[in-house]
Every structure is written in structure tokens, then in C-alpha cells.
Amino acid sequence: PVPLSSVVPIPVSATATSGVTHTLTAATKIYAQSGSTPASDIGGYLAAILRPSTGLPLPVVPAPNSAPADGIALLLTGAPAAVGAQGYQLDITAANVTLRANQPAGLFAGVQTLRQLLPPAVESTTVQPGPWEIAGGHIVDYPRFGYRGAMLDVARHFFGVAAVRRYIDQLALYKVNYLHLHLADDQGWRIAINSWPNLAVYGGSTAVGGGPGGYYTQADYSGLVAYAASRYITIIPEIDMPGHTNAALASYAQLNCNGVAPPLYTGTNVGFSSLCVPLELTYTFIDQVIGELAALTPGPYLHIGGDEASSTTPADYTTFINRVQQIVAAHGKTVLGWHDVVHATPLPSTVAQFWGTTTTDSAVAAAAAAGTKVLMSPANRTYLDMKYRNNTRLGQKWAGLIDVNQAYGWNPGNYLGGVGETSVLGVEAPLWTETIRTTADIDFMAFPRLPAIAELGWSAYATHDLTVFKTRLGAQGPRWRVMGINYYHSTQVTWP
Numbered sequence: 001p002v003p004l005s006s007v008v009p010i011p012v013s014a015t016a017t018s019g020v021t022h023t024l025t026a027a028t029k030i031y032a033q034s035g036s037t038p039a040s041d042i043g044g045y046l047a048a049i050l051r052p053s054t055g056l057p058l059p060v061v062p063a064p065n066s067a068p069a070d071g072i073a074l075l076l077t078g079a080p081a082a083v084g085a086q087g088y089q090l091d092i093t094a095a096n097v098t099l100r101a102n103q104p105a106g107l108f109a110g111v112q113t114l115r116q117l118l119p120p121a122v123e124s125t126t127v128q129p130g131p132w133e134i135a136g137g138h139i140v141d142y143p144r145f146g147y148r149g150a151m152l153d154v155a156r157h158f159f160g161v162a163a164v165r166r167y168i169d170q171l172a173l174y175k176v177n178y179l180h181l182h183l184a185d186d187q188g189w190r191i192a193i194n195s196w197p198n199l200a201v202y203g204g205s206t207a208v209g210g211g212p213g214g215y216y217t218q219a220d221y222s223g224l225v226a227y228a229a230s231r232y233i234t235i236i237p238e239i240d241m242p243g244h245t246n247a248a249l250a251s252y253a254q255l256n257c258n259g260v261a262p263p264l265y266t267g268t269n270v271g272f273s274s275l276c277v278p279l280e281l282t283y284t285f286i287d288q289v290i291g292e293l294a295a296l297t298p299g300p301y302l303h304i305g306g307d308e309a310s311s312t313t314p315a316d317y318t319t320f321i322n323r324v325q326q327i328v329a330a331h332g333k334t335v336l337g338w339h340d341v342v343h344a345t346p347l348p349s350t351v352a353q354f355w356g357t358t359t360t361d362s363a364v365a366a367a368a369a370a371g372t373k374v375l376m377s378p379a380n381r382t383y384l385d386m387k388y389r390n391n392t393r394l395g396q397k398w399a400g401l402i403d404v405n406q407a408y409g410w411n412p413g414n415y416l417g418g419v420g421e422t423s424v425l426g427v428e429a430p431l432w433t434e435t436i437r438t439t440a441d442i443d444f445m446a447f448p449r450l451p452a453i454a455e456l457g458w459s460a461y462a463t464h465d466l467t468v469f470k471t472r473l474g475a476q477g478p479r480w481r482v483m484g485i486n487y488y489h490s491t492q493v494t495w496p
């Protein structure tokens with residue numbers, strides 16, 4: 001069986017019981033906390049993974065009041081308070097597998113660990129020979145940071161619902177719990193807004209390189225929100241502004257200070273566009289866009305971008321960001337922005353997403369000292385669009401080359417001067433898509449680096465060990481092959 005120590009992210013504590021193995025059989029039942037629809041749904045999710053590969057019936061049934069003596073139990077009772085809302089306790093004996101959590105999200109996280117303790121063949125969609133053995137042991141696990149995210153830029157190149165669902169399923173395996181969708185930029189507007197229909201229809205009609213573009217209907221977007229939620233992932237929509245707005249400005253001439261709509265843009269330059277700050281219509285536009293988006297987004301965050309506003313004067317930038325934060329708050333959402341927003345006046349609840357390549361930033365440090373939370377996305381550590389090596393076909397290298405050592409070899413809790421553990425909300429790995437066009441491209445750039453960022457977000461820093469991590473990461477390779485994930489065989493990792 002797969003050793004307890006192989007899991008990514010590595011659990012806070014895992015003690016193997018030598019000589020003990022639990023084997024799934026035709027008699028195995030999945031017991032879900034009685035009376036809990038989420039627990040039952042998670043049981044169904046687990047069964048949907050295990051049934052095709054094991055060929056076992058694995059019925060999902062309500063758990064009896066006392067812990068079941070056999071099978072796999074998913075319980076919302078008896079978990080230690082220390083595991084919090086996202087953690088779990090997993091006990092594996094010869095007789096049964098008992099997963100306990102305080103909240104359904106914890107059960108879902110524990111199911112990912114359980115999944116990884118089964119042979120990689122368990123990920124197959126066709127029946128594989130067993131035996132289906134799980135190493136005996138005791139795991140108590142919970143995340144270091146509450147926010148462990150990934151960002152997908154669907155503006156430079158558009159990715160349809162199927163591609164995003166696929167990425168969501170991959171993120172779930174590594175306990176990522178936020179997916180930030182970069183929905184609008186110079187090259188494309190990707191979400192239908194009923195009060196401004198041209199944004200998607202015209203502003204979403206192309207992409208980098210002049211391709212056909214595309215956009216999500218509001219039903220598509222709501223479907224993604226629901227699918228992500230079923231994997232305990234919260235969607236965060238981003239409308240980047242005031243810069244990165246050519247698609248919107250091209251869609252409505254009246255949004256432009258000069259009343260003239262620029263042409264659609266299919267290149268990859270940045271910093272040339274700006275919403276018209278002095279124009280009152282701009283804020284009507286933003287209020288209506290944010291209003292529709294907020295109504296479709298159950299999650300707490302709405303990302304307003306704020307990066308690279310080179311065509312907006314500093315004074316206008318401050319005026320704009322300060323006003324837009326109020327609009328977002330009026331719609332009941334908490335503002336997330338690229339860390340440039342600290343040059344305006346961040347609301348106390350506004351989160352600054354650090355994307356710099358330095359380990360010092362005095363403005364961000366000052367904001368943190370004043371209480372601003374920071375989401376760590378240093379571009380030279382977490383940007384999945386960076387090339388692995390100079391000869392990597394895909395990606396860019398403005399922030400430097402990032403292979404596994406670089407992606408894993410840092411501590412989010414003390415990376416940025418003046419931004420200590422209590423100021424760090426968590427980590428996020430952005431994948432910008434100027435050069436990324438297919439799911440195979442997403443796979444190649446996200447794997448194996450995304451699991452490194454996911455581990456930095458979940459695991460205690462006391463467990464941080466590059467050599468041990470790379471052994472565990474390598475052991476994920478056979479699983480990715482079974483899952484059809486087109487991963488980069490980093491030369492820094494030994495791949496079994």
C-alpha cells in the first residue's frame with residue numbers, strides 16, 4: 001500500500017500502524033454522517049472515484065449512531081477541535097476507515113488524503129486489478145493558511161466550462177479551496193453582463209492571437225460556482241480595473257473619455273488602457289457589473305484587479321480604487337486586489353494580492369502594519385505561466401524561471417519583509433494564459449508546480465523539506481499518468 005508519508009500536501013501529523021492494512025472489498029460500505037446531505041454528497045463523490053477503478057459496489061448509506069465497525073465512515077462528530085473547520089482526523093484499521101471532521105469541508109479534505117493513500121490505479125476510469133489496500137494509521141490534519149488558491153486567466157485565452165471543471169477537479173486533489181477567475185482584460189471580456197450585453201458579445205469575441213474568444217453565460221458561471229462548491233472550492237471573479245480594460249472600452253464608446261471606442265486588442269502588451277476616472281458613467285457601469293457579478297457569486301471575495309494602471313494618473317488611480325472599493329462593499333463583498341491597491345486607501349477588509357518579484361515592498365509592509373491582509377503570489381515563485389527552463393515551449397520568463405525547487409523553496413509566512421504570518425491570508429498560484437491555449441497546456445504548467453504551492457498553503461512549515469517533498473511529489477506522477485494529466489517531467493524530481 002501507499003505509505004502515509006507520501007501524501008501531498010503532507011499532513012500535520014501522520015502515524016503509521018505497522019503491519020496494519022485496510023482492504024476494500026465487495027462488502028465495503030461508505031457510511032455518511034446520518035442526517036447530513038453534505039456528508040452523503042461527499043460519500044457519493046468518493047464512490048464516484050472508487051467504483052469505476054475498483055469495480056466494487058461501495059454503497060453510500062447513513063452512518064449508524066455509533067461509529068461503524070466496518071467500511072469507510074465519513075462522520076461530522078468526534079473530530080478534535082484543533083482541526084478547525086477545514087481539517088480532519090483519519091483512522092485506518094484492518095476493520096474500518098474512520099474519517100472525522102467538524103465541517104463538511106474537513107471531510108472533503110480528508111477524502112483527498114484517503115484517495116492518495118490508495119494506489120494510483122484508483123484514479124482509473126476502468127476496472128483495474130486490486131488489491132485496494134490502505135496503510136493503517138492515524139492522521140490529524142488541518143491547514144496552516146485558510147486561503148489556498150489558484151488563478152486561471154480566461155481572458156487572454158478563453159477556456160470553456162469543461163476545461164475549468166477539469167482544473168477544479170485537479171485542484172481538489174491538493175486541497176486548494178479558492179479558484180480566482182480572471183474574467184476580463186484587454187484581450188477579452190468573458191462573463192455575460194445583462195445590463196451591458198456588448199461586453200461579452202463583442203468584448204469577448206476574440207483573444208490573444210486573434211482566435212475566436214468566447215464567454216460564460218450567467219448560467220455557465222453559476223454552474224461553475226456550483227461545481228466548484230461541490231469540491232469545496234470558492235470561486236472569486238476578477239474584473240481587472242482601471243487598467244487592463246480595452247475589451248470593455250472597445251465594447252462601449254461612451255465609456256471612453258474621448259467617446260471613441262478603441263479597436264479590439266489581440267496582442268500581449270499591458271498598461272495601455274484605462275477606464276475614464278472623471279466620467280460618472282464609469283461608476284454606473286461598475287456598479288451594474290459588480291452588482292450582477294456579486295449576485296452570482298456566493299463567495300465572500302470580489303477581485304477588482306488594480307494592476308499596471310500605467311495609463312491612469314496616480315491621483316486618478318487613488319480616486320478610482322477608493323470609490324470602487326465602496327461599490328464592492330455596497331454589494332456585500334470583500335475586495336481583493338493586486339497589491340498595487342495599497343497605493344490607494346485600502347478598506348480594512350481589503351486583501352492585497354502580492355505579485356512582486358522582491359522580498360521587500362515598503363508600501364505593502366506599511367499596509368500590513370496597518371492591518372491589511374496579504375495574499376502571497378510572488379511572481380518568481382507562484383506564477384505558473386513562467387517557463388520551467390529557457391527551452392520550455394510555453395510560458396514567459398519576465399519574473400524568472402520557476403521549476404520545482406523555486407516553487408517550493410520559500411516560506412509564505414516570512415517571505416515579504418514586514419508581512420508576517422498573521423498578515424498572510426494564504427497563497428495563490430496564478431496561471432496567465434498569453435501562451436496557454438489548451439487543457440494540455442494548463443496541465444503542463446500547473447503540474448508539478450501547483451502541488452508545491454498547495455503544500456506551502458496547507459502544511460505546517462515545520463514539515464518543509466525540499467528533498468522529502470520531491471520524493472512525495474514524484475510519487476504523484478503515476479497518479480497523474482492514470483488521470484491523463486500532461487505534466488512536465490521536471491529534471492529536479494525523480495519520477496517513478
Ligand SMILES: CC1=[NH+][C@H]2[C@@H](O1)O[C@H](CO)[C@@H](O)[C@@H]2O
Nearest residue numbers: 270307308338355383385432
Ligand atoms: C498581476 C499581473 N499583471 C500582469 C502580470 O501579473 O504578469 C502577467 C504575466 O505573467 C500578466 O498577464 C498580467 O497582466
